[in-house]
Amino acid sequence: MxxxxxxxxxxxxxxxxxxxxxxxxxxxxxxxxxxxxxxxxxxxxxxxxxxxxxxxxxxxxxxxxxxxxxxxxxxxxxxxxxxxxxxxxxxxxxxxxxxxxxxxxxxxxxxxxxxxxxxxxxxxxxxxxxxCPPEDVGGSSGYSRYLIELADPNNENHTQSLGWRGLFEAxxxxxxxxxxxxxxxx
Missing domain, CATH: 3.10.290.30 (MM3350-like)
Incomplete structure (x- = not known):
């Protein structure tokens, strides 16, 4: 066995x-x-x-x-x-x-x-x-920034982050x- x-x-x-x-x-x-x-x-x-x-x-x-x-x-x-x-x-x-x-x-x-x-x-x-975080998001600190940008429509990078990967459900x-x-x- x-x-x-x-x-x-x-x-x-x-x-x-x-x-x-x-x-x-x-x-x-x-x-x-x-x-x-x-x-x-x-x-x-x-x-x-x-x-x-x-x-x-x-x-x-x-x-x-x-x-x-x-x-x-x-x-x-x-x-x-x-x-x-x-x-x-x-x-x-x-x-x-x-x-x-x-x-x-x-x-x-x-x-x-x-x-x-x-x-x-x-x-x-x-x-x-x-x-899973998206590829090439910039490591754990980049991922944290990315989530903040996606969550806040008033963030100056919101549109760019949304356009980069589309809707992302963490x-x-x-x-x-x-x-x-x-x-x-x-």
């Missing part, structure tokens, strides 16, 4: 944002960090335009390049490093940074860990709160739509 994958139930929260933006989702410990990145993009609502990096203990996991991220003992390639390989388990926490310019910092907590009993393990989002989260997108993920 030990050859069955471990299912990890994780909660991801976007740091420095109020009200809190978070999701709870399940994945297999056999997926790569590259696949975890793709799943996070869907559950959070990001558009996958930017670079990313995971950090867990001494490990940094991302896509190698010639300047910023050179592979060694603690810098691992996300394309072939599996979650289970570095020992992530229940009650562990690690970070996910998305968009090095806007510097979106996420905390990922492993809430539950249990063995799968048959069948393949498909990623699934269980719960969520709040909409308190919306559509669990069904997220799980439909996850089903299409290969």
């Amino acid at each position: 030990s050859n069955q994958p471990i299912i990890l139930e994780m909660k991801i929260s976007l740091r420095d944002i109020h009200p809190r933006i978070e999701r709870v989702f399940r994945v297999s410990d056999r997926i790569t960090f590259r696949k975890l990145h793709e799943i996070i993009q869907i559950v959070m609502g990001w558009e996958n335009y930017h670079l990313y990096e995971f950090r867990y203990g001494p490990y940094r996991i991302g896509i190698p390049d010639d300047e910023y991220f050179i592979l060694d003992r603690t810098h691992l390639d996300a394309r072939d490093t599996r979650i289970g390989k570095i020992g992530i388990e229940m009650d562990d926490a690690f970070t996910y940074q998305y968009d090095f310019g806007d510097d979106w910092q996420h905390t990922i907590e492993v809430q539950y860990s249990y063995r799968s009993f048959g069948g393949s393990v498909k990623p699934e989002c269980i719960n969520g709160k709040q909409a 308190d919306e989260f559509n669990l069904t739509a997220v799980n439909e997108r996850l089903k299409r993920l290969r």
